[in-house]
Every structure is written in structure tokens, then in C-alpha cells.
Amino acid sequence: MPQTIGLLLFGGAEELDFVGPWEVFTVSRMVLESQEQSAHTCVLVSQLGKTVQCAKGMRVETDHAFADAPALDVMLVPGGQGTRKEVTNQDLLKWVRDTAETCRWVTSVCTGSLILTSAGPAKGKRVTTHWNFVKTLRERNEASEVIDNARYVRDGNVVTAAGVSAGIDMALWLIGQMYSPEHARTVQRYMEYDPAPPYAGLV
Amino acid sequence: MPQTIGLLLFGGAEELDFVGPWEVFTVSRMVLESQEQSAHTCVLVSQLGKTVQCAKGMRVETDHAFADAPALDVMLVPGGQGTRKEVTNQDLLKWVRDTAETCRWVTSVCTGSLILTSAGPAKGKRVTTHWNFVKTLRERNEASEVIDNARYVRDGNVVTAAGVSAGIDMALWLIGQMYSPEHARTVQRYMEYDPAPPYAGLV
Numbered sequence: 001m002p003q004t005i006g007l008l009l010f011g012g013a014e015e016l017d018f019v020g021p022w023e024v025f026t027v028s029r030m031v032l033e034s035q036e037q038s039a040h041t042c043v044l045v046s047q048l049g050k051t052v053q054c055a056k057g058m059r060v061e062t063d064h065a066f067a068d069a070p071a072l073d074v075m076l077v078p079g080g081q082g083t084r085k086e087v088t089n090q091d092l093l094k095w096v097r098d099t100a101e102t103c104r105w106v107t108s109v110c111t112g113s114l115i116l117t118s119a120g121p122a123k124g125k126r127v128t129t130h131w132n133f134v135k136t137l138r139e140r141n142e143a144s145e146v147i148d149n150a151r152y153v154r155d156g157n158v159v160t161a162a163g164v165s166a167g168i169d170m171a172l173w174l175i176g177q178m179y180s181p182e183h184a185r186t187v188q189r190y191m192e193y194d195p196a197p198p199y200a201g202l203v
Numbered sequence: 204m205p206q207t208i209g210l211l212l213f214g215g216a217e218e219l220d221f222v223g224p225w226e227v228f229t230v231s232r233m234v235l236e237s238q239e240q241s242a243h244t245c246v247l248v249s250q251l252g253k254t255v256q257c258a259k260g261m262r263v264e265t266d267h268a269f270a271d272a273p274a275l276d277v278m279l280v281p282g283g284q285g286t287r288k289e290v291t292n293q294d295l296l297k298w299v300r301d302t303a304e305t306c307r308w309v310t311s312v313c314t315g316s317l318i319l320t321s322a323g324p325a326k327g328k329r330v331t332t333h334w335n336f337v338k339t340l341r342e343r344n345e346a347s348e349v350i351d352n353a354r355y356v357r358d359g360n361v362v363t364a365a366g367v368s369a370g371i372d373m374a375l376w377l378i379g380q381m382y383s384p385e386h387a388r389t390v391q392r393y394m395e396y397d398p399a400p401p402y403a404g405l406v
Contacts, residue, residue, distance in 0.1 A: 014226075015222050015225060015226050015229075016222060016223065016225075016226035016394065019218050019219055019222035019223075019261070020219065020222075020223075022218060022219075022259065022261060023217075023218050023219035023259065023367065023368075026218075026259035026260065027259070030259070042259075042260070044261070051264065056225065056226065056229035056230070056233070056245075057229065057245070058222070058225065058247070058263060059263065059264035060261060060262065060263055060264075061254065061261075061262035061263075061264070110395075130395060131395060151399045162395050163393070163394065163395030164226065164393070164394040164395050164396070165226075165371070165394045165395055165396040165398060166395050168368070168398070169398060169399050169400060169401060172400060172401050172402070173401040173402075176401060176402050181401075181402040184401065184402050185402055188400055188402075190366075190367070191219065191366065191367040191368045192313075192333060192334060192365050192366030192367050192368055192369050193367070193368040193398075193400055194400070195368060195371070195372060195396075195398040195400070196354045196372055197372060197375060197391055197396055197397070197398070198372060198375050198376040198379060198384075198387065199375070199376075199379050199384040199387050199388055199391075
């Protein structure tokens with residue numbers, strides 16, 4: 001049966017947090033279809049199903065409101081400035097909690113893990129987040145352990161990625177689990193993802 | 204004087220081709236502003252200034268039409284399925300050619316280089332593109348040389364990146380040139396861009 005991957009959007013969601021994984025998931029779909037294999041669909045969900053203004057100003061239309069969203073097999077929650085507000089949005093937390101119940105995989109990128117721990121799916125789990133929010137997440141005392149210096153952390157069916165670009169690595173890992181490592185490598189090749197950051201060395 | 208970075212969108216533009224650099228450019232702006240330094244602005248431009256449906260289905264609103272777009276200091280042209288049509292869109296090619304004349308940097312990601320060579324700015328230059336379109340671009344005989352196996356190629360003020368994710372590396376390099384390598388490393392750190400693709404090795 002075809003699976004559905006849903007990416008949750010909200011005002012102030014960080015652009016690359018969800019577009020990196022979106023690219024991975026939709027290229028994966030394209031590759032599977034070209035091989036005449038059954039493929040997942042990808043949808044963008046927001047509370048009202050309208051246009052969302054992201055953290056850095058990009059305006060993206062969403063496909064579904066909570067009220068008309070399909071059941072999801074995979075959920076992805078991005079981070080961004082908007083999580084500070086959404087982490088107390090009871091309607092959003094309830095949707096995440098209820099929707100996650102029947103998901104095969106529940107995932108986040110960056111500070112999206114604050115939403116997953118608050119909402120429930122990642123409560124008591126080992127998680128990660130953006131390096132600058134590791135302390136914050138530890139102080140919230142909802143996760144059993146907050147791991148730093150990892151691109152992504154899996155605990156059961158919950159997979160949390162570190163900041164922003166780490167979502168690309170996590171999404172590639174995930175489609176490798178859903179289909180095969182070989183499939184993930186084909187997607188990686190299409191995206192020409194053999195990264196070479198300039199000016200070597202982090203600050 | 205504040206600079207303006209414009210990203211060109213069109214129907215069928217590949218999502219990560221422009222959102223990767225968008226994230227780099229807008230984080231750069233955020234970092235500069237936090238340091239009370241003069242920062243560039245970032246705008247999305249399309250022919251009609253309306254919502255654009257991207258290659259993998261995401262719908263993104265644009266800020267300006269060609270008719271009301273500001274002068275640009277940096278132009279970025281993404282690739283994607285849509286370039287097949289746009290490479291013969293005379294209105295778009297003219298806008299790219301005219302706008303590029305006063306740009307400090309003219310850049311592309313993926314098959315965006317086909318638009319830059321057709322429109323003029325990259326004609327007779329050394330360029331690169333997505334690995335699967337190197338042959339196509341060579342056969343068009345517009346560039347002086349089409350280089351493969353490079354993340355990005357600079358020839359004068361024209362910088363062309365390889366496929367999809369290569370735009371992130373190129374954009375980081377570019378802000379290192381516009382400001383400083385140290386600034387680029389700060390942006391890289393915010394984006395937590397120390398990539399670690401899973402399932403090592405390309406197909």
C-alpha cells in the first residue's frame with residue numbers, strides 16, 4: 001500500500017529544515033516511479049492548510065489543514081524560530097500526538113525535537129537537536145537523554161536530526177531503511193550530494 | 204550600500220537548488236545584522252511575480268515580477284525540469300541577460316547553467332552543471348568548457364554549481380568572497396553543515 005510522508009509546516013519553520021528532506025523524499029518517489037515500484041506520496045500539512053511564512057521569509061503553500069490531512073506513515077517536524085511559539089500551541093501538539101500514533105516513523109529536524117518531546121512521541125526518548133538548543137532541551141527534562149555531536153539519533157521509531165542541514169542526512173538514512181541503502185545512494189547521486197563545504201573547518 | 208541577492212524562480216524549478224542557497228544567504232543576513240553590520244536583502248523573482256509550482260510540487264510565492272524587480276547585485280538561477288522550457292523563453296532570457304549586466308556575481312545551480320549560457324552571461328565561459336547534463340551542455344556548444352566532477356566553477360563573475368545540493372557549497376563560497384571566509388564558517392556553523400551522508404559511497 002502506498003505510504004504517505006507528511007511534513008508539518010508552521011509560521012517561522014526554518015526553510016532548509018523541511019526542504020532538504022522534501023527533496024530527498026520527492027526524489028525518492030521519482031526514482032521509485034521510474035523503476036515502476038510503488039512509491040510514497042509527500043504532503044505539506046499546516047494547522048489551517050494555508051500559506052505559511054517561514055523563518056527566513058519564504059512563503060510556502062501547504063496541501064492540507066489538520067482537519068483534512070490524510071493518515072501519515074512518516075511525519076517530519078522541522079525547527080526554526082516558530083517552534084518557540086508552537087511548543088505551547090495545544091492544537092498543534094494534539095495533532096502531532098494523535099497523528100504520530102499510527103506513524104511508522106516520527107521524525108524531526110533541528111528544534112523540531114522540542115515539539116516532539118512536548119507533544120509526546122519523543123517524551124522519555126534519546127534525542128538530538130540544533131547544537132545551540134541542546135542545553136534548552138536538557139533543561140526541559142522531557143527526553144531521557146539529549147545527545148550532542150550526532151547528525152541524527154534514532155530511538156525506536158523516533159528519529160531526531162541535529163540543526164538545519166542535518167535533516168538531509170537523516171532523510172537519506174530514513175529512505176534507506178524504508179526501501180534499501182542502494183535506493184538511498186541512488187537518490188543521493190541524483191541530488192549530487194557529495195558535499196564539500198568550502199573554507200574547511202568550522203568556527 | 205546594502206546589496207540585493209535575487210533568486211529567479213519559474214515553474215519546475217528544483218526545490219533544493221534554490222532553498223539551499225536561500226538558507227545560506229538569509230542566515231548570512233541574520234548573522235551580519237546580529238553583528239550590526241550592513242547586510243544584503245534576499246528576494247525571489249519570477250516572470251509574473253506570482254506563486255510558482257516547483258519541480259517536485261512545492262508551491263512558493265515570489266516577491267517580484269520582472270516588471271517590478273529591484274536591481275540585483277547577485278543573481279542565482281536554479282535548475283530543474285522547468286529549465287527545459289525556460290531555456291527558450293525569450294522574455295526570461297532577456298531579463299537574465301539585462302539584469303546580469305550590473306550584477307557583481309551571476310550564479311546558477313544544476314541545469315540553471317543552461318539558462319545562463321543561453322541568455323548570455325555564461326556564453327563562452329567555463330561552467331559546470333548536473334552530472335547528467337554535462338553531455339547536453341557540451342553539445343549546445345555555448346560554453347567554452349563544461350567541467351565535470353567539480354562542486355562549482357568560477358569564471359570571472361560567473362559561478363556555476365553542479366547538481367542540486369552543490370548550490371549549498373557554492374553559496375557558502377560566495378558569501379566567503381562577499382564578506383569573509385570567517386563569516387562563511389559562522390553561517391556554516393549555524394546551519395550545522397558538517398555533512399555526513401549515510402550509506403557511504405555513491406552508486
